[in-house]
Amino acid sequence: GQNIDQPTEMTATEGAIVQINCTYQTSGFNGLFWYQQHAGEAPTFLSYNVLDGLEEKGRFSSFLSRSKGYSYLLLKELQMKDSASYLCAPMDSNYQLIWGAGTKLIIKP
Amino acid sequence: IAGITQAPTSQILAAGRRMTLRCTQDMRHNAMYWYRQDLGLGLRLIHYSNTAGTTGKGEVPDGYSVSRANTDDFPLTLASAVPSQTSVYFCASSPVAGEQNEQFFGPGTRLTVL
Numbered sequence: 001g002q003n004i005d006q007p008t009e010m011t012a013t014e015g016a017i018v019q020i021n022c023t024y025q026t027s028g029f030n031g032l033f034w035y036q037q038h039a040g041e042a043p044t045f046l047s048y049n050v051l052d053g054l055e056e057k058g059r060f061s062s063f064l065s066r067s068k069g070y071s072y073l074l075l076k077e078l079q080m081k082d083s084a085s086y087l088c089a090p091m092d093s094n095y096q097l098i099w100g101a102g103t104k105l106i107i108k109p
Numbered sequence: 110i111a112g113i114t115q116a117p118t119s120q121i122l123a124a125g126r127r128m129t130l131r132c133t134q135d136m137r138h139n140a141m142y143w144y145r146q147d148l149g150l151g152l153r154l155i156h157y158s159n160t161a162g163t164t165g166k167g168e169v170p171d172g173y174s175v176s177r178a179n180t181d182d183f184p185l186t187l188a189s190a191v192p193s194q195t196s197v198y199f200c201a202s203s204p205v206a207g208e209q210n211e212q213f214f215g216p217g218t219r220l221t222v223l
Binding site for chain 1 (some may be wrong): 116124144149150151152153156167199206207208209211212213214215216
C-alpha cells in the first residue's frame with residue numbers, strides 16, 4: 001500500500017531552524033512535493049524534488065533520498081508567519097499526489 | 110478571475126439534499142482535481158479530470174460525481190448528502206496531466222451535512 005509518515009506537530013522558536021521529516025512508501029515514484037497550508041487556507045506549493053540531494057530556495061530547503069524513501073523540509077530563520085501545516089506529497093507512478101496528514105508547526109516568540 | 114475560484118465558501122446542508130460545488134480556473138490548465146480534507150487525515154482525491162471531456166475516480170469517489178464539459182469548469186455533485194461528507198473540499202488544477210508539475214488550489218468550500 002501507499003503510506004506517508006510525518007510528525008503530527010512540532011514547536012520551534014522564532015529565529016531558529018527546524019527540520020520536518022517525511023518517510024513514504026508509494027507505488028512508483030515521480031518526485032516529492034512540499035506544500036504549506038495556513039489554518040483555514042488552501043495549500044500552496046513550496047518545493048519539488050525528483051533527484052537525490054538538497055534543493056535550496058531562500059529560507060526553505062528540501063532534501064530527498066529515494067533509496068531510503070525519505071525527505072525533509074528545512075526552515076531557517078523562522079518567522080511567526082511560518083506557523084502553518086507542512087504537507088509532504090510524493091507523486092506515484094500514475095502521477096497522482098499521495099498526501100501526508102501534515103505537520104503542524106507552531107512558532108513561539 | 111485570477112487562478113482558481115470555488116463556490117460557495119461554506120454551506121450547511123440537510124442530509125439527503127443534492128448539492129453542487131463549483132470550481133472554475135482561468136489558467137487554461139488541462140488537469141483538475143477534487144480533494145476532501147478531514148482533520149488528522151491527508152488530502153484525499155475524490156475525482157480528477159486529465160482534460161476536458163474525461164474524468165476519473167480517485168481514492169474516495171463514492172457518493173460524488175463530476176463533469177468536465179470545458180477546460181475551465183469542474184463541478185462536484187453530491188447526489189444525496191450524508192453527514193460523513195462533512196468536510197473541507199478543495200479544487201485544484203495543474204497544467205498537464207501525467208507530468209511532474211505542481212497543483213494549484215482553490216480557497217476551498219467548507220461543507221457541513223446535518
